[in-house]
Amino acid sequence: MKVAVLGAGVVGVTTAQALAAAGHEVTVIDRQPSPAMETSFANGGQISACHAAPWATPHMPFKAFSLMFRADAPLRINPLRWDPALWGWCLQFLANCTSRRFELNMERALRIAVYSRAMLKALRQRHNLKYDHSTGGLLYIYHDKEALAEAANLAARLGGHGLSQMVLDHDQVIAEEPALAQSTDPIVGGILSPEDETGDAHTFSEALAVVARQQNVTFQFDTHITGITAKDKYTVSIETTIGSMEADAFVVCLGSDTAPLLKPLGLSVPIYPAKGYSLTAEITDSEAAPRRSITDESRFMVITRMGNRIRAGGTAELAGWDRSINPNRMSPIIAGTRALFPHAADYSQIKPWAGLRPSTPDSVPIIGSTPYENLFLNTGHGTLGWTMACGSAQVITDLVSGRTPEIDISGVGLDRFTR
Numbered sequence: 001m002k003v004a005v006l007g008a009g010v011v012g013v014t015t016a017q018a019l020a021a022a023g024h025e026v027t028v029i030d031r032q033p034s035p036a037m038e039t040s041f042a043n044g045g046q047i048s049a050c051h052a053a054p055w056a057t058p059h060m061p062f063k064a065f066s067l068m069f070r071a072d073a074p075l076r077i078n079p080l081r082w083d084p085a086l087w088g089w090c091l092q093f094l095a096n097c098t099s100r101r102f103e104l105n106m107e108r109a110l111r112i113a114v115y116s117r118a119m120l121k122a123l124r125q126r127h128n129l130k131y132d133h134s135t136g137g138l139l140y141i142y143h144d145k146e147a148l149a150e151a152a153n154l155a156a157r158l159g160g161h162g163l164s165q166m167v168l169d170h171d172q173v174i175a176e177e178p179a180l181a182q183s184t185d186p187i188v189g190g191i192l193s194p195e196d197e198t199g200d201a202h203t204f205s206e207a208l209a210v211v212a213r214q215q216n217v218t219f220q221f222d223t224h225i226t227g228i229t230a231k232d233k234y235t236v237s238i239e240t241t242i243g244s245m246e247a248d249a250f251v252v253c254l255g256s257d258t259a260p261l262l263k264p265l266g267l268s269v270p271i272y273p274a275k276g277y278s279l280t281a282e283i284t285d286s287e288a289a290p291r292r293s294i295t296d297e298s299r300f301m302v303i304t305r306m307g308n309r310i311r312a313g314g315t316a317e318l319a320g321w322d323r324s325i326n327p328n329r330m331s332p333i334i335a336g337t338r339a340l341f342p343h344a345a346d347y348s349q350i351k352p353w354a355g356l357r358p359s360t361p362d363s364v365p366i367i368g369s370t371p372y373e374n375l376f377l378n379t380g381h382g383t384l385g386w387t388m389a390c391g392s393a394q395v396i397t398d399l400v401s402g403r404t405p406e407i408d409i410s411g412v413g414l415d416r417f418t419r
């Protein structure tokens, strides 16, 4: 089949490669000059199935409201912003803030994340991909006993889904990550998730694009998709800055730009951008830098070692499609990294970055068909697009190819919002 993949972020590139491996003739279209230049460019680097707990929890409405008016809050919604897409999304988010929905959404996200981790390992071995990856597991740290107890409770529930995690006291945390002994923030304990991994999603996407080209995938960069149009009741074609295009199947991997492009088709896709920030810095003292990836839940941030660099990322702001870097939002990430690893890097020499997480109200991606027979979706991966990319790519490839995916995909399609 002739398949066009719309978007060359980590989700689009993995999708294109999986489709080509299944024997399809694939073209990828993206407005950027090379792969993974937008949200997949400088993310936190974690392949973290154990982080699949959705944002929408029973406590979240209170938490979000109490943070609403703080400019440096880790989670921020501007209450004065007039944006029907935002408020529609927020209402759907609130509907997911129940214990029952939390469990359901976590189980759905976990299915994709765990499958994806296995697919990534297989892909890495098959093609000998290098992307500053580490298989040393992830460490979650906590600054108060209540938060640690809550996390231990969640770890026990994840154990029920087959994910192993270990609860550590302060000394065990330092033994696992000696550089944290220099932290100026007190650490009461942590959770080690040994099977999770890390790596640079941008480097990975570039390496996989090389493999994809060898499998005859065509990358059409510097090309803006200006519209997706209904040809008739059942099929679509696309308009781009270099002309219109037809295909047997289109797979939308447009991240945060998905919803506005699909709206004219009458498809309401609840994906809203949650802006996050990261810093990347050269490590100046290896012993003072983390050996693996650290998640500091209270600061809503992750710090990951990528070869001789550290990457720290976090915060979320629901404020539309603006990608500019706001120093007020960047400074808590610099402060948090400096507090945990004061001597790891020269923090006056960081590379700042901002990206838009394509977020759904239930923290589950949207993978599957649409009412148009030649239009498929693989998008809305929110905080876990790198974690879920390889598995989502295989699932959508199976669906486009008319095969049954290897995992249960109930509850991950667009129809869960329309039913």
Ligand SMILES: Cc1cc2nc3c(=O)[nH]c(=O)nc-3n(C[C@H](O)[C@H](O)[C@H](O)COP(=O)(O)OP(=O)(O)OC[C@H]3O[C@@H](n4cnc5c(N)ncnc54)[C@H](O)[C@@H]3O)c2cc1C
Pocket: 006, 007, 008, 009, 010, 011, 012, 029, 030, 031, 032, 035, 036, 037, 038, 039, 040, 041, 042, 043, 044, 045, 046, 047, 048, 223, 224, 225, 226, 253, 254, 255, 256, 257, 275, 276, 277, 278, 302, 313, 314, 315, 354, 355, 356, 357, 358, 379, 380, 381, 382, 383, 384, 385, 386, 387, 388
């Ligand atoms: C601060 C931060 C930290 C994160 N940390 C992690 C982490 O540790 N682990 C994890 O798993 N995930 C993490 N994420 C989330 C992850 O980065 C995203 O889920 C993932 O990058 C989404 O990939 P994507 O391919 O769907 O979107 P994108 O990478 O945004 O790709 C979409 C592509 O579509 C193209 N496009 C859009 N519109 C058009 C158009 N009209 N015409 C042509 N091309 C178009 C864009 O150019 C882009 O290349 C983090 C995100 C942020 C912001």
